[in-house]
Amino acid sequence: MFFVIAIAGKRWSNREPLAHEKRWSKISFIAACLGLALHLTFFFTRWIGSGQIPTSNMYEFMTFLAMAIMIAFVIVYLIYRKPLLGMFTLPLVVIIIGYASVFPSEVQPLIPALQSNWLKVHVTTAALGEAFFAVSFAAGLLYLASVIDFEGTTKAQKREQFWLEFCLYSIVLVVGFIVVVFAFKGAGYEAQFVQEKVTIDSQGAEQTSSATVDYTLPPIAKPFNSQPVHIDSFLGMKDGLFEAPSWMNGVNAGRKLNTVIWSVIAGSILYLLLRLVFRKPLGAVIHPLTKGIEAEDLDEISYRAIAIGFPVFTLGALVFAMIWAEKAWGRFWGWDPKEVWALITWLYYSAYLHFRLSRGWHGKRSAWLSVIGFVIVLFTLIGVNLIIAGLHSYAGV
Known part of the structure; x- marks a missing residue:
């Protein structure tokens, strides 16, 4: 909310716009750091209290991912000082924590395969790499919102408007899922x-x-x-x-199909309500907020976040994961669905860096790739755990 005031409040502030943004950006960043400090306190006290690192089920892993995104955001923010990034990265963190809270939060005993120090190294580094991909996603989405012409009428412009709006609609669907689950859970429905x-x-x-x-x-x-x-x-x-x-x-x-249907219903109703309130596409609502920020800066932030996250993800999701797999199951690779999708994610971001550095793909192309990449990350985290059965299915408990 403080980041929203820093960006959107400039038009109503009595202060000079730059002074207003600077003041509220400082307040916002301090509040974000306090939130991160509380999250770190939660993480370490749960670890100490349970005697095991809290990354062994969906609730623990998703809350850890949210914390890792906050760490990645703090690092990127200290480099670029762009408050608009906070306005879009922090809601993503809130959504992930809300999603995590849908799952049982009780500490569960580790199965034998998880009783290894390699679990700590593998999961934490993989999640930290994915956290930087999330920051890249936010920057890429902002870039597209800033450069797409929402008054354009050509076929290409209409296509860009549609796909950006579809991305925002998908985010609203996740919010709808969280809202409907908590609503019926609060009512005690069974x-x-x-x-x-x-x-x-x-x-x-x-x-x-x-x-x-x-x-x-x-x-x-x-x-x-x-x-x-x-x-x-x-x-x-x-x-x-x-x-x-x-x-x-x-x-x-x-049950999972039923949850998907309810998520689509609730998310679509929420999206329609937002459209009625703003009377324009959500992308067109965001577009004016990006004025005053250089699109090239967002493009650079999106690329740098991936450049930082890619080697960390490589170590966590592939190198350390294979060592752990050998310790737990006696083989480095077994074509388990989670392993396959981790490899697909790695290959995708390898291709991103290749196109960026060798082919000169900047701007819209790079932004779309960063957005699609994080969709693949989310499917690897959520879709594989909850839909496809495999050795990693315990994470969906």
């Missing part, structure tokens, strides 16, 4: 289904088993081949509106 699963054993005989699936959101999509046990009243709903497809056979696939 629904429960019994799902029957039929499997074929090695001798060709059918084996039937049943499992209980708990919902904390009203069941628009219920588990495949299931019957309701208990459903709290919501708009007269006594059963799911439809079954999840049979091919979605992952753990709690129906």
Whole structure:
């Protein structure tokens, strides 16, 4: 909020705009550092209290990632002193902490594969590298908001406007997910289904088993081949509106599909409300805020953040990860989904640096690459953990 005052409050301030921005930027940065200090206190007291580094499940890892983004932001801010970057990086941190808070926050005992000092080195360095990618994403998004012509009518200009708006809409969807989960959790909503699963054993005989699936959101999509046990009243709903497809056979696939549907509904409603309030696309709302900042500076910040984060990510997500994999499972590489997507992320940012340094891809091309890159990072962190089964699935608990 202080960074918003520093940027947007210049037009209403009695002070000279530069003096207003300088004063509130200082206040904002001090507040951000205090928040980071509290987050560090939380991290180390939880570590001391539990006796294990708090990065072993989705709640702990996502809160650590948020803290790492704050550390990366402080480093980049001290170099470039651009308050507009804080106005967009810090909300990303808040969203990630909100997302983390959806998961159980209890300390969970480490499984044998996680009982290694290489876990500390691997996870912390990988997350710190991803944190710099997040700062690059914020700078890239700001660059696009500053240079795209929102009054343009050509086909290329319309396409740029659409994709930037789609990026902002996607961020609003995540906010919608957090809002709807906390709303129903606060109301104490519960629904429960019994799902029957039929499997074929090695001798060709059918084996039937049943499992209980708990919902904390009203069941628009219920588990495949299931019957309701208990459903709290919501708009007269006594059963799911439809079954999840049979091919979605992952753990709690129906519940996850239901969460995605609710996220799209809540996020779309929130997006429409914002459009009604501002009466223009969100990109056009942001565009005036970027006046007075050089687009080349944002382009440079986006590149420098990746240049700092890439070697750190290389060490954490590949080198240290392979050493840990050899210690835990007796092999350096096993084509586990998380390993594959970590490699895809590394190859993508390798290509980014190649195009930037060898082909001279600056400006819009570089900004779009930084934005898409962080989308890949988020899928590696969230999509792989929660959708694709693998050795890293324990992180989705």
